[in-house]
Amino acid sequence: MSLLGLPNELLLMIAEQMSSSKDINAMAQADRFTYALLNKYLYDQNIRKSGSSALLWAAKHGQLGTAQRLIKGGANIETYPGPLFQRPLHVAATYGNVEVAQLLVDHGAKITFLDGHFKTALHHAAENGHAAIVQMLLRHGHLLMEQTNHLVPETPLHQAAKYGHAEIVRLLLAAGCKVNVTKFGTGETALHLSLEHFKHQIRHKGKGKKISVKKRDARKAKTAVLLIEHGADVRALPRSNKTPLELAIRVSYVDVVRHLLKKGASPNVRVSIIYSNLPPSPTFPFSTYTPPTTTIMDLAKSCGNNEIIYLLHDAQNKMYATSRNTL
Incomplete structure (x- = not known):
């Protein structure tokens, strides 16, 4: 007699002796009859013995039907069997599965x-x-968590700005996010983060290939302009002492430089000269060493972007003309 010819009771007893959900699932896939018999048992077994871990899988892969059956069967929607305490909602949000997140x-x-x-x-x-x-989360009253600390150093607005997600920045600002909240420890605003280059800056987990550097820069520049238009402090100084104007010049974001100057960024500030390979010195330890400075114009010239050089010249001339008229 084949396995499939056994009575339902015996098939269920065999399934109960299996410790692996993978083995039970393989048995359930034998034909329609065993699937109908064992599928519900498979869900129940995961809920009872595996801490509803299948709900995390459903959240990651956007399997709405699986999530619905698990919840209907009594799955713990706040399960976090892994070491990172990620609940199903965290996983659904990370991978962009809005239907599961809504459920x-x-x-x-x-x-x-x-x-x-x-x-x-x-x-x-x-x-x-x-x-x-x-x-969806904002619609359901998600707190914006504006206070940063040593545990939560960045707000959602910082995260969106860092990775160049202008649409999300717009949504958060419309919901009342404060544009000039600083990152804990560094004093950077969302504007600073939108102008810095990090590894893996544009990420869409589970959503295809990485985007090009050109597209990344276009998105981050658009995000920076949006923040400036919504009142970002164009003269804010983090602990690194790099103004938004200096950062924009270093990454050659021409449109951002234009907006910064229009909003009052000074074209005459001095910036530090960075030596990436400067060795430690007993004469000048890092704690007391003051790096040399140069003008923002010289920085622009060293970066070689003629459009930015022209914008700085124009801003300097306007500032000079204004100062003469006030004398």
Whole structure:
């Protein structure tokens, strides 16, 4: 007699002796009859013995039907079997699966829980560019968490600005995010982060290939302009002492330089000369060493962007003309 010819009771007893969900699933896939018999048992077994871990899988892969069956069967929507304390809502937000995220929120998932990285679901959605999830979380009253600290150094606005997600920046600002909140430890605003280059800056987890450097720069420049238009402090100085104008010149964001100068950034400030290979010196330890400075114009010339050089010349001439008229 074949395995499939056994009575239902015996098939269920065999399934109960299997410790691996993978083995039970393989048995369930034998034909339609075993699938109908064992599929519900497979869900129940995951809920009872595996801490509802399948709900994390459904959240990652956008399997709405699986998530619905698990929740209907009593799955714990706040399960976090892994070491990073990521709940299903964090995972759905990271991978942009809005239907699963909505289902979880509708069934009571806490939208302000922090995971092992001390990030909420809104942080993950903002970081990875998932505007639909950001909208949904804001619609359900997600707290903006404007206060940064040693555990949560960046706000969702910082995350969106850092990775060049202009649409999400717009949504967060419209929801009331304060544009000049500083990152804990560095004093950087969202504007500073939008003008700095980091590794893996534009990420869409589970959503295809990485974008080109050119497209990345276009997105980050657009994000910076948006922040400036919404009142970002164009003269803000973080601990690195790099103004937004200096950062924009270093990455050759011409349109950003234009907007910064228009909003009052000074074309006459001095900037530090950075020596990346400067060795430690007992005569000048790093704690007391003051790097040499140069003018912002010389910095622009060293970067070789003629459009930026012209903008700085024009701003200097206008500033000079204004100062003469006031004498």
